Amino acid sequence: MDRIVIRGGAKLSGRLPISGAKNAALTLLPCALLTDEALTLGNLPRLADVDGFGHLLNGMGVSTAIAGGSPDEFGRTMTLDATRITSTTAPYDFVRKMRASILVLGPLIARMGEATVSLPGGCAIGNRPIDLHLKALEQLGAKLEITAGYVKAMAPDGGLKGGRIVFPIVSVGATENALMAASLATGETIIDNAAREPEIVDLCHCLVAMGAEIEGIGSERLIVHGKPRLHGASYRVMPDRIEAGSYACAAAITGGELELVGADAEAMGAILDGLRETGLHIAPTADGVKVAADGKLRPLTLSTAPYPAFPTDMQAQFMAMLTLADGASVLTETIFENRYMHVPELARMGADIQVHGRTAVVRGVDRLVGAEVMATDLRASMSLVLAGLAAEGETRVHRVYHLDRGYERLEEKLSAVGADIEREADS
Ligand SMILES: CC(=O)N[C@H]1[C@@H](OP(=O)(O)OP(=O)(O)OC[C@H]2O[C@@H](n3ccc(=O)[nH]c3=O)[C@H](O)[C@@H]2O)O[C@H](CO)[C@@H](O)[C@@H]1O
Numbered sequence: 001m002d003r004i005v006i007r008g009g010a011k012l013s014g015r016l017p018i019s020g021a022k023n024a025a026l027t028l029l030p031c032a033l034l035t036d037e038a039l040t041l042g043n044l045p046r047l048a049d050v051d052g053f054g055h056l057l058n059g060m061g062v063s064t065a066i067a068g069g070s071p072d073e074f075g076r077t078m079t080l081d082a083t084r085i086t087s088t089t090a091p092y093d094f095v096r097k098m099r100a101s102i103l104v105l106g107p108l109i110a111r112m113g114e115a116t117v118s119l120p121g122g123c124a125i126g127n128r129p130i131d132l133h134l135k136a137l138e139q140l141g142a143k144l145e146i147t148a149g150y151v152k153a154m155a156p157d158g159g160l161k162g163g164r165i166v167f168p169i170v171s172v173g174a175t176e177n178a179l180m181a182a183s184l185a186t187g188e189t190i191i192d193n194a195a196r197e198p199e200i201v202d203l204c205h206c207l208v209a210m211g212a213e214i215e216g217i218g219s220e221r222l223i224v225h226g227k228p229r230l231h232g233a234s235y236r237v238m239p240d241r242i243e244a245g246s247y248a249c250a251a252a253i254t255g256g257e258l259e260l261v262g263a264d265a266e267a268m269g270a271i272l273d274g275l276r277e278t279g280l281h282i283a284p285t286a287d288g289v290k291v292a293a294d295g296k297l298r299p300l301t302l303s304t305a306p307y308p309a310f311p312t313d314m315q316a317q318f319m320a321m322l323t324l325a326d327g328a329s330v331l332t333e334t335i336f337e338n339r340y341m342h343v344p345e346l347a348r349m350g351a352d353i354q355v356h357g358r359t360a361v362v363r364g365v366d367r368l369v370g371a372e373v374m375a376t377d378l379r380a381s382m383s384l385v386l387a388g389l390a391a392e393g394e395t396r397v398h399r400v401y402h403l404d405r406g407y408e409r410l411e412e413k414l415s416a417v418g419a420d421i422e423r424e425a426d427s
C-alpha cells in the first residue's frame with residue numbers, strides 16, 4: 001500500500017490550484033439519473049470517489065465519457081448519458097466504500113419508480129444512519145422495505161408526489177436526496193430545516209440548469225415545484241472549500257504564504273474567520289485567495305456545526321495546525337461522534353491533546369517530530385500530512401487511499417510550492 005513521505009520544515013510559498021469540490025461532485029453525478037439527456041459536468045476533481053461513482057453509474061447503464069483532462073491538467077469534464085437505465089441497484093461493494101452512493105436513491109425512485117440500495121453501515125468517523133433520507137422519501141409517497149442489508153424503495157402508481165419534509169436535524173445528504181427526488185415528483189415539495197452548505201446550492205443550480213424549479217436556494221426552506229421531466233445540461237463543479245481550507249492550514253503551519261488559485265472565499269466564511277483568528281493574513285486576489293502566516297499562531301475556540309458555522313470536515317486540519325499555536329485551543333465536534341481518530345496519531349508526533357467527550361483541548365507545543373503514522377479517514381489523513389509538513393525529520397503517512405478520496409494529486413500540489421513530499425509505492 002502506498003505511503004506519503006514528508007520531510008518537514010519547508011515554508012510553503014507560491015500558487016496552488018484548487019480542484020472541483022468532492023462533495024459537490026458526488027451529488028452532481030447522480031443528477032445524471034434524472035434525465036434521458038446528457039449531463040456534462042466540468043471541473044470534476046480526479047479522485048477515487050469520483051471514479052467510483054462513475055463506475056457505480058456505469059453498472060446502472062449510464063455511459064460516461066471523459067473529455068480533455070491531459071495527465072498534467074487538474075480536473076476533467078465528464079458527459080453522462082442515462083438514456084437507458086438498465087439496473088436500479090446500488091450494490092454493497094460500492095456503497096460500503098463510498099457512502100455518497102446513497103445519493104442514487106432519490107433520483108432512481110423519482111425517474112424509475114424503484115431503487116434497491118445497500119445500507120451503508122457505519123464508518124470510521126461515526127454511525128452515520130440514513131433514516132432521514134428514508135423518511136424524506138416516504139413523505140413523497142415512497143414505500144420502503146429493508147431486507148438483507150438493502151433498502152428497496154418503490155414509488156406509488158403515478159410516481160412520487162410532492163409533500164412536506166421537516167428535517168429534525170440538518171443533513172446534507174438527506175437534503176440532497178430529497179431535492180433530487182422532489183424535482184421529478186408531481187406537485188410542490190417544501191423542505192424545512194434543509195442543509196445550506198454551498199454544495200447544496202451547487203446542486204440546486206445544476207438542477208435548475210436541468211429544468212427544475214426551486215425557490216429559497218441557500219436558505220433553510222426549499223420549495224421545489226416538481227416537473228414531469230428534466231433535460232440535459234452542462235454544469236461546472238464549484239471549487240473545493242475544504243481542500244482550499246486544508247492548504248490554507250498548510251501555509252499557516254509552515255509559516256508560509258500561498259495563493260489558493262480558484263478558491264471561492266465566499267463559500268469559506270467560517271473557515272477563513274477561524275484562520276484570521278489564528279493570525280493568518282487573508283486577502284482576495286483576482287484568481288482566488290491569498291493566505292500568509294505572520295509569526296506564532298494564536299489559539300482558538302471553535303465548535304463544528306452545519307453551514308454557515310465551522311465545518312466538521314475542517315476540524316482535523318485545524319487541530320493539526322493548532323498543535324503549534326501559542327496557547328490552548330478548545331475544539332468541539334458536534335456532527336460526528338467519533339471524529340478524533342487523528343488525536344492519538346498527532347500525539348505520536350509530540351502534540352498535546354486531551355479529549356473529553358466531544359471536546360478536545362489542544363495545548364500548543366514548541367515542535368512536532370516526524371513519525372510513522374496511520375491515516376484512519378480522509379480529513380484525519382490530511383491532518384497528519386499538515387503535521388508532517390511542520391515536523392522535524394521524516395513523517396510517513398500510511399493508508400494513503402483515504403487521501404486519494406478527497407485530495408487531487410496532493411503530493412504534486414504541495415511539492416510545487418516547496419514541500420519535501422513524495423509518494424512511496426510498495427516495491
Ligand atoms: C459526500 C458528502 O457530501 N459528505 C459530507 C456530508 O456527509 P453526510 O451527508 O453523510 O452528512 P449529514 O449532513 O447527513 O450528517 C450530519 C449528521 O446527521 C446524522 N444523520 C444523517 C443522515 C441521516 O439519515 N440520519 C442522521 O442521523 C449524521 O450521522 C450526522 O451526525 O456532510 C457532512 C457534514 O457536513 C460532511 O462531513 C461530509 O463530508
Ligand SMILES: C=C(OP(=O)(O)O)C(=O)O
Binds near residue numbers: 099
Ligand atoms: C466525511 C467526508 O466525506 P464522506 O461523506 O464522503 O465520507 C469528508 O469529505 O470529510
